[in-house]
Amino acid sequence: MTASSTSSASDARYAVIGNPIAHSKSPNIHAAFAAGLGQQIHYDRRLCPLGDFAADLERFRNEGGVGANVTVPFKRDAFAIAREASLRAQQAGAANFLAWRGDHWYCDNTDGAGLVRDIEGNLGFSLKGKRVLLLGAGGAARGVIGPLLLREPTAIVVVNRTQANADAIVAPYLATHPVSALPASDLLAQGQRFDCVINATSASLAGALPLPDGAAVFAPGALAYDMMYGKVPTIFMAWAAQHGAARIADGLGMLVEQAAESYVQWRGVQPVTAPIIARMRAELAAS
Numbered sequence: 121m122t123a124s125s126t127s128s129a130s131d132a133r134y135a136v137i138g139n140p141i142a143h144s145k146s147p148n149i150h151a152a153f154a155a156g157l158g159q160q161i162h163y164d165r166r167l168c169p170l171g172d173f174a175a176d177l178e179r180f181r182n183e184g185g186v187g188a189n190v191t192v193p194f195k196r197d198a199f200a201i202a203r204e205a206s207l208r209a210q211q212a213g214a215a216n217f218l219a220w221r222g223d224h225w226y227c228d229n230t231d232g233a234g235l236v237r238d239i240e241g242n243l244g245f246s247l248k249g250k251r252v253l254l255l256g257a258g259g260a261a262r263g264v265i266g267p268l269l270l271r272e273p274t275a276i277v278v279v280n281r282t283q284a285n286a287d288a289i290v291a292p293y294l295a296t297h298p299v300s301a302l303p304a305s306d307l308l309a310q311g312q313r314f315d316c317v318i319n320a321t322s323a324s325l326a327g328a329l330p331l332p333d334g335a336a337v338f339a340p341g342a343l344a345y346d347m348m349y350g351k352v353p354t355i356f357m358a359w360a361a362q363h364g365a366a367r368i369a370d371g372l373g374m375l376v377e378q379a380a381e382s383y384v385q386w387r388g389v390q391p392v393t394a395p396i397i398a399r400m401r402a403e404l405a406a407s
C-alpha cells in the first residue's frame with residue numbers, strides 16, 4: 121500500500137488522535153459502522169504526545185493514514201494544520217475531523233451536526249421556532265452554535281460562568297442571527313424560559329451545576345440535553361428532572377452521530393446508528 125491510497129481502499133487507515141486516548145470509544149463505533157455496512161476499515165487509537173500534533177499527523181500520513189478524528193486537546197491544532205476547512209470548522213475554530221485530499225488535509229467539525237441529528241433525528245425534537253439556552257462557552261459550545269442556528273430556532277441565549285467567553289462565542293452571529301449572551305442572574309431575573317436547554321459545559325465533571333440550583337428555565341415540554349454522558353445521569357440531568365424538564369437526554373447519541381458524520385464523509389455511505397447507540401447504552405448500564 122502506498123501513502124496515496126484512497127479512502128475507498130479496504131486497507132485505508134483511520135485513527136482517533138488525542139491525549140489521553142485509551143478511553144475513546146471511537147474505534148468501537150467505527151468498527152460497528154463498518155460491520156453494519158459490510159465494509160472493512162482499520163481505525164486505531166493514537167496517543168499523541170502533547171505539543172507533537174503536527175509531527176504525529178505526518179507520521180500517521182506516512183503510515184497510510186487517510187482520515188482522522190481529533191479529540192482533546194488537539195482540535196485547534198487540527199484546524200490550524202488543515203489547508204482546507206469547512207465553514208462549520210471555521211466557525212468553531214476547531215476540527216474533530218481530518219480527511220486527506222490528495223496533497224493536503226481537509227478539516228471539518230462534525231460535533232454540531234452530531235448534536236442536531238441526535239436532537240432532531242433520534243429524539244424527534246424539532247429546533248425550528250424553539251427557544252434554546254446554550255450553557256457554556258468553551259470549545260464544545262463553539263462547535264455547535266453554528267449548526268444549531270441553521271435549524272432556525274427563534275433564539276439562542278448563551279449563558280456561561282465567565283461572561284466574556286459567552287460574549288466572544290456569540291459575537292460572529294450577533295448581526296445576523298437571534299443570539300445573545302446573558303449573565304445567569306439577568307436570565308433568571310427576566311424569568312426567561314426555554315424549549316431546549318443544552319449543557320455544553322464541563323461542570324458535570326466537577327459535580328457542579330451550570331446554573332443556580334433554584335433556576336426555573338424550562339418551558340412546558342422542554343428538552344434538557346447534556347452533551348456529556350455516563351453510566352448514571354449527570355448532575356445536570358438529575359437537576360433538570362427535578363426542575364421541570366419534560367424530556368432529558370445525554371450526549372451518547374451525539375457521540376455516535378458525530379462519528380457517523382465522519383464515516384459518511386470518508387466512505388460515502390451513511391451508517392445506521394440506532395442499534396449502535398442502543399448497544400452502547402446497554403453496555404454502559406452493565407459496566
Ligand code: ATR
Binds near residue numbers: 320326330
Ligand atoms: P470544552 O472544550 O469541553 O468546552 P473548555 O473549553 O474548557 O472545554 O470549556 C469548558 C466550559 O465549561 C466553559 O464554558 C467553562 O466556563 P468558563 O468559560 O467560565 O471557564 C464551563 N465550566 C467548566 N467548569 C464549570 C463549572 N464548575 N461551573 C460552570 N461552568 C463550568
